[in-house]
Amino acid sequence: MDAPAAVHAQGIVKRFGPTLALDGVRLTVRPGESHALVGRNGAGKSTLVSVLTGLHRPDAGTVTFHGEPAPAPGDRAAWQAEVACVYQKSMVVPDLTVAENLFLNRFDQHRSLVRWGRLRSRARELLAEYGVEVDPQRRAKDLTVEQRQFVEIARALSFGARLIILDEPTAQLDASGIQRLFTRLRELQRQGVAFLFISHHLQEVYDLCTTVTVYRDARHVLTAPVADVAKRELVAAMTGDSPAERASRHAAGAAVPGAAETVLRAERLCLDGQFDPIDLTVRRGEVLGVAGATASGNTALGETLAGLRKPTAGRITVRGRTVRPGSVPHALDAGIGYVPEDRQRQGLVLNRSVAENATLTVADQLGPWGTVLPSRTRAFAQRVITSLDIKTSGPDQPVNALSGGNQQKVVIARALAREPHCLVAIRPTAGVDVKSKEALLGVVRGVAQEGRAAVIVSDELDDLRVCDRVLALFHGRVVAEFDRGWTDQALVAAMEGVTEQRRHAASEGGGQ
Incomplete structure (x- = not known):
């Protein structure tokens, strides 16, 4: 407890336009500690991770690593030597080998040619040091999710980082994979590596972590030893639920x-x-x-x-x-009418008009013999604009010029255009x-x-x-x-x- 914290963040404020994403939050993770950060969507967890990894500068507050101020913005190498984040979606390059991923952009700083035998040898030594049983010559795309995570952790540690942020690391693992991951993390903790563990599965917090911090609505709510917080109390802290x-x-x-x-x-x-x-x-x-x-x-x-x-x-x-x-x-x-999860990628043709987007599922109703009449398209679109109160200059306005809420109304309008029996x-x-x-x-x-x-x-x-x-x-x-x-x-x-x-x-x- 006398050693400087692996990371200490105090009074962190971060705004994105009018949105207050972090409101004076704090977090302290000790060397060798597995510290859980939990909260509902919008609590501020992801924004804090972006601050701790140097992706965003806080508007107020301080961050220190092992008692020293955080690196200067943009100093990528310095940030890599302090902290790394292993995301739910793997960041390895699938078509490269394990060895190439481990030493990407640093194959050999003093030579113009890569000595592949030496690279693979260095990779074996690094993987062995952290107990990762993976062939350095295998392509990353051929690894399991669990193996890719271990490769990312080993790569982070090879830069000298002793703080690893794990963002939903178990989301794609089965029960045995989760247990193997936790066993490896405990071994690394004994070597002084600190982990900030972000998960929606609270039982995993109790299985792995010693301390838990709760954020709610961009504010710090609670930090306590996991053993001192009952599950019901932890959920109540996350939700702020009150009978009134x-x-x-x-x-x-x-x-x-x-x-x-x-x-x-x-x-x-x-x-x-x-x-x-x-x-x-x-x-x-x-x-x-x-x-x-x-x-x-x-x-x-x-x-x-x-x-x-x-x-x-x-x-x-x-x-x-x-x-x-x-x-x-x-x-x-x-x-069955359908509103997809991601309106930008799955729901809209962004460079087309409101009318065209709203009528994609009813093109067969917009003209005789398979034709689509622009007048019918605009008339149909005007009806849904009125019924759903879509704020637009008219049916011909490009849908990418609308606000997010009005874009979503266009997606729902298309889903309802065929008058479905059930909307999903x-x-x-x-x-x-x-x-x-x-x-x-x-x-x-x-x-x-x-x-x-x-x-x-x-x-x-x-x-x-x-x-x-x-x-x-x-x-x-x-x-x-x-x-x-x-x-x-x-x-x-x-x-x-x-x-x-x-x-x-x-x-x-x-x-x-």
């Missing part, structure tokens, strides 16, 4: 009758490596939530319902009609302001009120509050089901895998 606030949080609306027609049904639906067999039903007039953190399988489930992924087993029906597995056109024809929306309010969130969720709620059905796949609590029922997924399994009126603490606990499998006032006919 609960009553007004959930959308008002009549309960869905138990005898209401089943619109969407999935029976023993399974996708290997993503989610185990799942049964679910969505009834007429109902909004079903599918909640889950990273690697829970909820996004894959939503994409499977919409036809983007082909299930390994199981059946999907819409109003009794079987949907062809893995077929987007067949899902559209059967009556994945994180429908991601990256939009509070007012736009309310409007977008109101549109989804309106689909159910019109006598159709909707599924919201999200880890955002505000998204899930408009739902009549919520299924919570953890590691590909439905672990709990909630009726309206759930508490933040109960739902987050289920999503984080710290609750037993059980039903919470579950409605009949839905989930498992």
Whole structure:
């Protein structure tokens, strides 16, 4: 405890325009310590990582490594000697060998030609030093996720860094892989390496870490020994849940009758490596939530319902009609509308107009004999602009000139253009302001009120509050089901895998 902290951050403030991403937060990680940083989405974790790794300069506050001020901005080599981050998505170059990845951009500083035998020998020595059993001549793309992580850690340590940030390191690992990773991390801790561990799976915090820090709404909430914080207390610190606030949080609306027609049904639906067999039903007039953190399988489930992924087993029906597995056109024809997770990459053609984007799924209705008449396209688009209150100069405005909230309304407009029986929306309010969130969720709620059905796949609590029922997924399994009126603490606990499998006032006919 007398040694200088591996990293000490104090009073860190960071703004991005009007958004306050960090509000005077602090963090201290000691040598040889495994320190967890947890919090809900938007808490400020990723922004702090960008500050600690030199990607962003704080607007206020100080950062020191081992008692010395952080390197100057832009001094990449100095930052690499202090800290490294191993992200959920591997940063190795897949077509290079392990040895080439380990010494990328530093093969031999004093020679114009690379001595490949010496490079592989140095790689073997480095891997052996940290107990990484990987052939230096193997291509990185042929390694397992676990092996790629070990290679990244070894590369970071070879620069002299003794602080490693692990951002969701277990998201793509199975149980045995997680145990091997944790065993290796404990060995490195005994050598004085410090780890900042970021994870949505709270049980892993208790399995690996000695200290935990909680951020909420860009502020520091708690730092304490893990052994002194009960799981319920940790979840409460993350959510800020209080009984007085609960009553007004959930959308008002009549309960869905138990005898209401089943619109969407999935029976023993399974996708290997993503989610185990799942049964679910969505009834007429109902909004079903599918909640889950990273690697829970909820996004894959939503994409499977919409036809983007082909299930390994199981059946999907819409109003009794079987949907062809893995077929987007067949899902559209059967009556499934879809709002993708990433509107920029999956939802919009950014250099085209609002009208063109809003009518992509109904081109067959815009003219005779397979033609598309511009007048019909603009007229159709004007109707959805009016109905969804899209703020635009007109149907011909490029969609990339709209705000994020209005772009998302265009994506939803296209999904609703064919008047689907069921709308499947994945994180429908991601990256939009509070007012736009309310409007977008109101549109989804309106689909159910019109006598159709909707599924919201999200880890955002505000998204899930408009739902009549919520299924919570953890590691590909439905672990709990909630009726309206759930508490933040109960739902987050289920999503984080710290609750037993059980039903919470579950409605009949839905989930498992």
